[in-house]
Amino acid sequence: MQLFVLGPAFGLPSIDAGCNAAIALLQLRRGDEAWQLIPTANDQLHLPLLVDGDKQFAGFANISRHVADGDGDGHGREALDQKQCADLTAACAFLEANAQTLLDISLYVSYENYSATRSAFTQVLPWYANYMLPPKRRGAARARTEHLGISSIDVDNVHEDMSNRPPGYDGVGKEQQGFEVEAQKRASLLLPRKDTLRSLLQRPERVATFKLHALAENFFAPLQDMLGEKSYLVGSEMTRVDCLAYGYLSLMLYPKMPQDWLASTMRRKYRKLVEYTERIHTELRLQTRVEDVLSMSACTTEADVVGRRKACDMALPWSSPAASTLFDVTKTTIRELLVHVPGLRTSAQIVAAKPFKPSFWQTYFPALLGVTVTTIGVSLYYAFHTGTLIWPHGEAVHIFGRKRFSDYGHLGAALAGISLLSQQTTGDAAFHEQEVSVTPLNVDITVEGDKGP
Amino acid sequence: MLNDDPPPARNSSDQRLDASSRAQKPTTDKPSRSFFTIPPPVKRIFDKFPLVTYAENELPSRAPKERGKHVLHIFTSEEDARKGRPSFNPACVKWQAYMKFNGIDVSVVPSSNHASPSGALPFLLPAVAASAKDPVPSNKLRKWVLSQKGAEKAQESEDIRYEAYASLLDTRIRKAWLFQLYLNPANNALLQRLYIAPCSSNPFVRMTIAYQLRQAAETELVKSSASDRLVEDDIMRDAEGAFEALATLLGEDEWFFGQEQPGLFDASVFAYTHLLLDDGMPWQENKLAEMARRHGSLVRHQERIAMLYF
Numbered sequence: 175m176q177l178f179v180l181g182p183a184f185g186l187p188s189i190d191a192g193c194n195a196a197i198a199l200l201q202l203r204r205g206d207e208a209w210q211l212i213p214t215a216n217d218q219l220h221l222p223l224l225v226d227g228d229k230q231f232a233g234f235a236n237i238s239r240h241v242a243d244g245d246g247d248g249h250g251r252e253a254l255d256q257k258q259c260a261d262l263t264a265a266c267a268f269l270e271a272n273a274q275t276l277l278d279i280s281l282y283v284s285y286e287n288y289s290a291t292r293s294a295f296t297q298v299l300p301w302y303a304n305y306m307l308p309p310k311r312r313g314a315a316r317a318r319t320e321h322l323g324i325s326s327i328d329v330d331n332v333h334e335d336m337s338n339r340p341p342g343y344d345g346v347g348k349e350q351q352g353f354e355v356e357a358q359k360r361a362s363l364l365l366p367r368k369d370t371l372r373s374l375l376q377r378p379e380r381v382a383t384f385k386l387h388a389l390a391e392n393f394f395a396p397l398q399d400m401l402g403e404k405s406y407l408v409g410s411e412m413t414r415v416d417c418l419a420y421g422y423l424s425l426m427l428y429p430k431m432p433q434d435w436l437a438s439t440m441r442r443k444y445r446k447l448v449e450y451t452e453r454i455h456t457e458l459r460l461q462t463r464v465e466d467v468l469s470m471s472a473c474t475t476e477a478d479v480v481g482r483r484k485a486c487d488m489a490l491p492w493s494s495p496a497a498s499t500l501f502d503v504t505k506t507t508i509r510e511l512l513v514h515v516p517g518l519r520t521s522a523q524i525v526a527a528k529p530f531k532p533s534f535w536q537t538y539f540p541a542l543l544g545v546t547v548t549t550i551g552v553s554l555y556y557a558f559h560t561g562t563l564i565w566p567h568g569e570a571v572h573i574f575g576r577k578r579f580s581d582y583g584h585l586g587a588a589l590a591g592i593s594l595l596s597q598q599t600t601g602d603a604a605f606h607e608q609e610v611s612v613t614p615l616n617v618d619i620t621v622e623g624d625k626g627p
Numbered sequence: 628m629l630n631d632d633p634p635p636a637r638n639s640s641d642q643r644l645d646a647s648s649r650a651q652k653p654t655t656d657k658p659s660r661s662f663f664t665i666p667p668p669v670k671r672i673f674d675k676f677p678l679v680t681y682a683e684n685e686l687p688s689r690a691p692k693e694r695g696k697h698v699l700h701i702f703t704s705e706e707d708a709r710k711g712r713p714s715f716n717p718a719c720v721k722w723q724a725y726m727k728f729n730g731i732d733v734s735v736v737p738s739s740n741h742a743s744p745s746g747a748l749p750f751l752l753p754a755v756a757a758s759a760k761d762p763v764p765s766n767k768l769r770k771w772v773l774s775q776k777g778a779e780k781a782q783e784s785e786d787i788r789y790e791a792y793a794s795l796l797d798t799r800i801r802k803a804w805l806f807q808l809y810l811n812p813a814n815n816a817l818l819q820r821l822y823i824a825p826c827s828s829n830p831f832v833r834m835t836i837a838y839q840l841r842q843a844a845e846t847e848l849v850k851s852s853a854s855d856r857l858v859e860d861d862i863m864r865d866a867e868g869a870f871e872a873l874a875t876l877l878g879e880d881e882w883f884f885g886q887e888q889p890g891l892f893d894a895s896v897f898a899y900t901h902l903l904l905d906d907g908m909p910w911q912e913n914k915l916a917e918m919a920r921r922h923g924s925l926v927r928h929q930e931r932i933a934m935l936y937f
Contacts, residue, residue: 260875
């Protein structure tokens with residue numbers, strides 16, 4: 175049995191909540207049996223991925239179902255009554271619905287914290303994946319939290335409005351007149367701009383803080399209520415919902431972030447949850463040193479792996495990382511590049527229960543439309559280009575009242591020759607362009623001159 | 628706007644009255660005429676105006692008639708709105724049911740997302756007589772309902788598991804609903820009838836709307852499942868577990884969490900179970916209903932609400 179996960183970080187077995195949960199579950203249920211933990215950077219695998227024989231299970235829900243099935247009855251070794259099963263399902267849904275948002279904001283959305291997350295990624299990912307995986311995860315996290323409107327904690331947004339910058343921010347490089355500075359100082363002494371409570375609270379960073387704390391409360395408070403005085407969320411023994419909760423809570427608690435509002439809220443107001451997380455962490459011996467896991471990549475034989483595990487005193491059955499071939503790397507890179515080409519956004523892959531065969535029109539309509547439009551366009555261009563079709567230009571425009579040389583008969587023809595000559599002699603291109611406006615003037619003068627002789 | 632303007636006829640007659648009374652005063656009380664009084668011949672001419680006073684205009688026939696009542700804008704058809712039947716959109720049914728539970732009398736109007744100030748239905752226009760006149764978007768409806776005076780306040784459960792079970796509905800069952808209605812090609816005809824046909828009769832416009840709807844549903848599902856691979860079996864299995872948990876929670880009680888009166892949670896459950904179990908929706912493929920039917924208590928819960936309130 176092999177479990178593929180994203181690499182370790184922050185002293186936890188994985189940087190991903192779902193992977194952490196899956197590791198905790200397998201450690202709980204299969205701790206003594208043979209299973210391997212393989213760090214990988216290939217996120218096309220839909221991590222966490224459990225490979226058991228020829229079957230694959232992606233995602234924590236499927237893995238937990240498979241593990242429970244392997245234990246015999248439907249709920250595995252979890253001796254629960256019907257009511258508790260219902261509670262367990264509900265608690266899982268609650269965790270999945272709320273915890274991910276908090277993790278997204280804490281680890282990815284805030285730029286300062288993201289730089290910490292990214293350096294954690296750098297340790298465990300191969301060099302090329304560093305350019306793809308963390309930005310991709312960050313993009314997904316931002317998309318998930320967009321509706322909350324908490325971009326103001328995000329300082330790398332170039333298009334942020336500048337109205338809330340500290341005074342002097344835009345004055346960099348601007349020479350301030352000494353007198354004005356003095357005058358301003360005195361004026362501010364006379365009329366001090368006092369911060370009222372309201373204006374303090376309405377600053378964007380404060381508004382964001384309130385929102386974040388409200389979000390955190392909405393998650394932690396019900397969870398702590400559910401935990402109550404018990405040791406575990408549902409029933410008296412550790413169940414899969416505790417593993418899932420550990421997956422999320424550990425990533426909230428253990429990483430040291432520059433903006434640690436989430437961990438500090440948890441430590442300050444939800445002691446029980448902190449104890450609960452730490453208890454699971456020690457009970458399942460999930461403490462992981464990143465360097466130890468990375469050193470496994472040097473191992474080549476099975477005996478080597480076992481020896482190193484012993485040497486590093488690992489509780490988890492880490493194995494050498496999944497080797498990626500050049501083909502894999504190229505494929506991932508090209509796919510990642512294609513995603514960023516505008517207009518080539520691939521839609522989600524839908525795995526339907528019943529394979530559906532769309533009708534001919536549904537499948538080929540966009541292609542047919544494209545081909546038709548292109549064909550018509552190209553053939554029209556070709557026809558005009560070769561002269562098979564002539565662009566409709568109609569009759570030559572005649573404006574009444576404007577005198578042209580041809581209106582004067584033979585005389586006009588002669589005059590046209592003269593004026594053409596004069597233009598050539600001046601050789602002025604601008605004059606040539608203004609022929610229409612200048613011509614009548616020319617005509618007038620020459621006609622009078624011609625009448626004399 | 629129209630009924631706020633004072634009718635022109637009354638206005639001018641008032642002016643005329645004023646003018647005549649003012650004109651009489653100088654002649655009786657003060658014989659000496661000031662410079663500003665109107666000379667009698669001129670006044671006599673102007674007293675003849677207006678020559679004709681037209682009757683007030685009728686309001687346009689599509690102007691809202693019952694502005695004394697709160698108006699709830701939802702996805703529905705004209706006919707269903709007249710009969711007060713539930714909408715075909717779960718969010719709308721939820722609030723419709725919640726209003727009925729609380730005894731708030733609203734009239735229902737078929738509407739579209741473009742009409743809503745927040746861009747999402749349902750929203751409520753309070754009656755003219757009400758103190759607050761701003762439209763109430765769906766996320767503030769609960770607060771609004773609780774602030775109404777005549778409402779019989781349905782107590783919400785204080786159960787510690789409330790949030791957890793609510794997230795079952797908001798994530799698992801909602802995801803399965805989105806998949807079944809929008810992404811299952813078998814239910815294409817239903818999607819066409821409910822959301823696309825009322826918008827336009829032009830086939831190209833319809834195709835575009837269908838594409839946009841499907842894309843929106845897909846984005847929503849991808850966002851909430853944090854993976855760009857949507858497996859129908861997984862989504863449906865999650866929903867099955869959710870229905871099972873809800874049925875266990877309800878047990879043999881009349882309402883959820885053992886309440887005396889149905890509350891918001893009952894409304895949310897009813898919103899999905901009614902649309903899945905009711906015969907009014909011509910589903911082609913309805914796996915969710917099969918799952919719900921396995922739990923007699925959920926079916927009875929739905930029938931009870933449909934009978935008592937709709």
